[in-house]
Amino acid sequence: MPLGVNVKLEKIQKKYGKVIALKQVDICINAGERVVLLGPSGSGKTTLLKIISGLQNPSEGRIFFNEKQVNNLSPAERNVSMVFQNYALYPHMNVRDNITFGLKMRKTPKETIKQRLERVVNMLGLEQLLERLPRELSGGQQQRVALARAIVKESPLFLLDEPLSNLDAQLRTRARVELVNIHKQIGSTMIYVTHDQIEAMTIGQRIAVFSDGKLQQIGSPEEIYHRPNNIFVAKFIGNPPMNLIPTKIVDKMLKFADINLSIPLDVLNKIDRSVFNNIKTLGIRADDIYFSNQSFPGSFPAKLFMREDLGSESILYFKAGKDLELLSKCKFKDKTPMDEIFHLRFNWENVIFFNESGHLINNLINNEIISIKRVVSY
Amino acid sequence: MKAKTKLNMWHIFLLMLTIIFLMPVIWMLISSLKPEADFFNSTLSPFIHPPTFSNFISVADKIPLVRYILNTFILAFFVTFLKLAISIMAAYGFSRFEFKGKDLIFFLFVCTIFVPIQTTMIPNYLFVSKVGWLNTFPGLIIPQLADAMGIFLLRQTIRAIPNSIFESAIVDGASHIQILFKILLPIVKPTFVALGALFFINTWNEYYWPLIVTTNKSMYTMSLALQLFTSQEGGTQWGAMMAAATITALPPILIYAFFQKYIVSGFIKSNMKG
Numbered sequence: 145m146p147l148g149v150n151v152k153l154e155k156i157q158k159k160y161g162k163v164i165a166l167k168q169v170d171i172c173i174n175a176g177e178r179v180v181l182l183g184p185s186g187s188g189k190t191t192l193l194k195i196i197s198g199l200q201n202p203s204e205g206r207i208f209f210n211e212k213q214v215n216n217l218s219p220a221e222r223n224v225s226m227v228f229q230n231y232a233l234y235p236h237m238n239v240r241d242n243i244t245f246g247l248k249m250r251k252t253p254k255e256t257i258k259q260r261l262e263r264v265v266n267m268l269g270l271e272q273l274l275e276r277l278p279r280e281l282s283g284g285q286q287q288r289v290a291l292a293r294a295i296v297k298e299s300p301l302f303l304l305d306e307p308l309s310n311l312d313a314q315l316r317t318r319a320r321v322e323l324v325n326i327h328k329q330i331g332s333t334m335i336y337v338t339h340d341q342i343e344a345m346t347i348g349q350r351i352a353v354f355s356d357g358k359l360q361q362i363g364s365p366e367e368i369y370h371r372p373n374n375i376f377v378a379k380f381i382g383n384p385p386m387n388l389i390p391t392k393i394v395d396k397m398l399k400f401a402d403i404n405l406s407i408p409l410d411v412l413n414k415i416d417r418s419v420f421n422n423i424k425t426l427g428i429r430a431d432d433i434y435f436s437n438q439s440f441p442g443s444f445p446a447k448l449f450m451r452e453d454l455g456s457e458s459i460l461y462f463k464a465g466k467d468l469e470l471l472s473k474c475k476f477k478d479k480t481p482m483d484e485i486f487h488l489r490f491n492w493e494n495v496i497f498f499n500e501s502g503h504l505i506n507n508l509i510n511n512e513i514i515s516i517k518r519v520v521s522y
Numbered sequence: 523m524k525a526k527t528k529l530n531m532w533h534i535f536l537l538m539l540t541i542i543f544l545m546p547v548i549w550m551l552i553s554s555l556k557p558e559a560d561f562f563n564s565t566l567s568p569f570i571h572p573p574t575f576s577n578f579i580s581v582a583d584k585i586p587l588v589r590y591i592l593n594t595f596i597l598a599f600f601v602t603f604l605k606l607a608i609s610i611m612a613a614y615g616f617s618r619f620e621f622k623g624k625d626l627i628f629f630l631f632v633c634t635i636f637v638p639i640q641t642t643m644i645p646n647y648l649f650v651s652k653v654g655w656l657n658t659f660p661g662l663i664i665p666q667l668a669d670a671m672g673i674f675l676l677r678q679t680i681r682a683i684p685n686s687i688f689e690s691a692i693v694d695g696a697s698h699i700q701i702l703f704k705i706l707l708p709i710v711k712p713t714f715v716a717l718g719a720l721f722f723i724n725t726w727n728e729y730y731w732p733l734i735v736t737t738n739k740s741m742y743t744m745s746l747a748l749q750l751f752t753s754q755e756g757g758t759q760w761g762a763m764m765a766a767a768t769i770t771a772l773p774p775i776l777i778y779a780f781f782q783k784y785i786v787s788g789f790i791k792s793n794m795k796g
Contacts, residue, residue: 194689197693199689199692199693218692219692219693219695220692220693220694220695224693225693226689226690226693228686228689228690229686230684230686232684232686232687232689232690233687234687234690234691234705234709235687235709236708236709236711237708245691245694245696245704246693246694246695249694249695249696249700250695293690297694
């Protein structure tokens with residue numbers, strides 16, 4: 145089985161005429177790693193994948209596979225395999241020929257082709273479909289053939305461009321798990337493009353978030369979720385998105401909407417005074433806003449005005465102060481009378497701050513990412 | 523009930539149209555089987571008693587039939603083959619490559635479709651005669667190759683194919699030639715075959731250009747041979763002429779009948795379903 149290749153992108157830039165599709169992208173991907181390129185449509189993630197594959201050339205920048213520059217190599221010479229969003233199966237070839245076409249083009253010996261075909265067909269359960277034409281297959285089957293076609297080449301770099309987006313929701317969930325399993329079996333480096341954050345969270349060992357052709361953040365799913373680099377990532381990741389509250393610290397008090405909230409002393413002590421004035425936005429996940437019908441020190445009142453039931457849990461929409469909307473979560477079975485006043489408080493452990501330009505303020509405590517470790521006890 | 527009546531009305535209308543379209547062909551067929559003497563009967567009877575093949579025999583006597591059929595076939599075959607080859611390659615280039623002035627060049631190509639043959643006839647003739655191609659196959663064939671219709675139609679068909687299919691072939695390591703033969707041609711086959719059939723039929727029926735470049739009777743095509751039966755001496759042999767016309771019309775009709783499926787589907791729907 146192939147060993148993955150390590151991929152290094154250096155200042156990749158792509159322009160179409162005057163439009164800049166990718167701006168100065170630097171990424172290092174380790175051999176055998178599963179990295180997801182995540183972003184809304186038009187963010188440049190597919191363009192980047194095509195640049196890595198060699199189907200497109202960057203306007204500027206360098207691409208290295210295992211420290212070797214590959215800018216001038218064709219996709220075949222780079223030895224990549226790729227799965228396309230619409231599967232791109234050859235419509236006139238049956239499944240067998242579709243899978244083996246790439247191997248034939250490389251003049252692989254017949255015996256080897258046979259062995260590899262057998263292995264991949266077993267892996268994906270395609271035994272019964274070998275003689276069928278693509279149009280005689282269901283969407284899920286076509287997707288598996290497209291995967292098989294990429295796997296059979298045993299190339300060290302596996303590129304996938306939204307491979308699950310044409311499947312229905314049920315199949316997609318299964319295919320996600322299957323994909324991760326397959327990756328563990330083949331061991332190649334895998335770069336996966338998607339706009340679906342759940343796919344990104346479940347598949348990626350690291351996620352690179354793109355927007356407007358710029359790499360916003362790269363990190364583990366946990367990092368991306370809890371410590372978004374900027375407001376874009378905070379809004380884009382997570383459902384519901386992170387609560388972003390315009391705020392400032394005045395006289396050791398947190399001011400937002402028309403609320404003055406005292407910051408617990410041990411939290412306050414850990415914040416570097418010099419960044420007080422930079423704080424413009426507070427970010428907190430719905431999971432970290434607790435509510436109760438009794439008032440506590442450090443809580444503030446808010447009115448429940450909407451509830452979205454999702455089956456196992458519910459999302460609660462509160463209004464605090466004049467018109468600050470805050471989202472919290474509760475168990476589905478919890479009763480929450482509508483239009484009543486509740487008392488909210490923050491789980492200060494997971495509160496983060498952004499500055500005026502929307503970037504995470506990460507020098508709060510000795511240049512460490514803000515992480516106020518101990519929960520404040522009320 | 524109402525819908526059915528409407529449908530029947532349509533059928534009657536279409537049947538009448540068919541009869542009008544087929545009339546000359548049927549007339550030609552019947553006439554070719556009539557004895558010469560029956561041509562000038564005062565009654566126009568569509569029925570023949572008894573049919574005779576003597577007209578066909580006299581065609582073979584009068585002109586070198588095999589030679590003319592062969593000439594026409596060689597002409598039609600090479601024009602079809604070369605036009606298809608040029609069209610598929612140019613269409614592939616226009617749809618898959620990026621180069622400077624691509625849109626302008628393609629526009630100019632398409633413009634040539636609207637230039638009537640009469641305007642290019644004389645410059646073409648001058649060129650062909652200068653290079654000494656009068657009365658030769660190159661003279662008959664080469665000027666006919668400049669036709670953008672095939673390029674246009676194939677380009678449209680190729681554009682309907684998802685880009686990723688070509689990208690996938692490139693990732694699989696196929697060269698452009700391999701992509702052309704192993705991916706593109708099988709996919710566009712219906713359009714390609716239909717185009718070939720139309721090229722063949724049109725060239726087979728071509729009259730003006732062979733008339734201009736050939737003076738030597740041994741280079742005549744079938745459509746030119748037909749005029750040999752009208753004579754200035756007043757003795758046009760109508761029976762033989764109709765027989766020759768039948769022979770001339772037969773290959774295009776057979777080809778159309780054989781490839782009809784492709785011709786209809788090739789021009790109506792894209793073949794990329796599923």
